[in-house]
Structures are given as C-alpha cells and as structure tokens.
Amino acid sequence: MATKKRALSFSEKHQKLVDEKFRKSLNIQVMNKLERQAKNQVVQNENDEKVERQRFLRVLQNEQFELDMEEAIQKAEANKMLRDRQLEQEERLANELARLKHESLKDKKMRQQVRENSIELRELEQKLKAAYMNKERAAQIVEKDAMKYEQMEEAELRLRRQREMKQDFEDQMALKELILQAAKEEEETFKKAMLAKFAEDDRIEL
Numbered sequence: 001m002a003t004k005k006r007a008l009s010f011s012e013k014h015q016k017l018v019d020e021k022f023r024k025s026l027n028i029q030v031m032n033k034l035e036r037q038a039k040n041q042v043v044q045n046e047n048d049e050k051v052e053r054q055r056f057l058r059v060l061q062n063e064q065f066e067l068d069m070e071e072a073i074q075k076a077e078a079n080k081m082l083r084d085r086q087l088e089q090e091e092r093l094a095n096e097l098a099r100l101k102h103e104s105l106k107d108k109k110m111r112q113q114v115r116e117n118s119i120e121l122r123e124l125e126q127k128l129k130a131a132y133m134n135k136e137r138a139a140q141i142v143e144k145d146a147m148k149y150e151q152m153e154e155a156e157l158r159l160r161r162q163r164e165m166k167q168d169f170e171d172q173m174a175l176k177e178l179i180l181q182a183a184k185e186e187e188e189t190f191k192k193a194m195l196a197k198f199a200e201d202d203r204i205e206l
Helices: 002-114 119-205
Strands: none
Touching: 002 119
C-alpha cells in the first residue's frame, strides 16, 4: 500500500512539472506571436503613413499648381487692365497735347498780327504761355499719380495673395496633424484590442 501511494505522488509531481513546462512553452509561443504581430503592425502602419504622406504631398502639389495658375491668370488680367489704362491715359494725353498745340498755333498767329501794337496783348501772350506750361505740368502730374496708384494696387494684391497662401498652408498642416493623430489613436486602440484578445485566448487555453 505504501509503495503504491509513493508511486502516485511521484506521478502527480511529474504531471505538474509537465504542465509547468507546457505553460512556459505556450507563454513563449504567445509572446513570439505577439511580437511578430506587433512588428508586422508597425511595418504596416509605417507603410500606411508613407502612402498617406505621399497622397497628402500630391494634394498639396495639385493645390499649389492650381494656385499658381490662378495667380498667373489674375496677373495677366491685371497686366491687361494696366495696359488698357495706360493706353487710355496716353490717348487722353495725346488729345490734350493736340488741342493745346492747335490752340498754341492759333494763339501764335494772333500774336503775330498784333504783337507790336499793344502792351495788353503782350501781357496776354505771357499769360497764355504760363497757362500752357501749367497744363503740361498738370498732365505730367496726373500721369505720375496714376502710375503710383497702379503700383500701389499691384503691391497690395501681391501682399494679400501671400497672406492667403500662408493661411492655406497653415490650414493644410493642421489637417495633416489631425490625420496623424487619428491614425495614432486608431493604432493604439487596435493594439489594446489585440492584447486583450490574446489574454482571453490564453485564459481559455489555460
């Protein structure tokens, strides 16, 4: 009876040792499996992030191309408007100069007829010369003012465009940051779910 009892105790100890080795082996397999899956997930996430980054860069490039095209169109329209204004100003100036020249010729003929006969007429001649010079100076001032105004308009358009492009870039970077943050949160949730699943599987197996 005593021999049979000692054999049974040895068998239980042997079985317990086998169970412990099995659990250690199972734990090693589970950890290796988790490590492989984690590495695969990291690689997949890096690939997904790379694809998303490339897609985002393509979107930025397309948007920049559209912005460049729009700016070129606006610049061409602005140049056309500037040329049209310059042509109008030149035409008005030419008409004014022609009118002044015509008046000057008329005045010259009149002065030639009565130049030496009246002091009053000589004074009038001087006034007419002064008026003609004043008209020329006024036309030059108007032309310079118009050119300054057009330059100021162009500078204001460039500055506004730069501010808009800067704001668009900041908005795009904020959107990228939101996308990356969402991807990180989704990855963390997936890892937690997988760890919980493996823990439940281990508990069921044990």
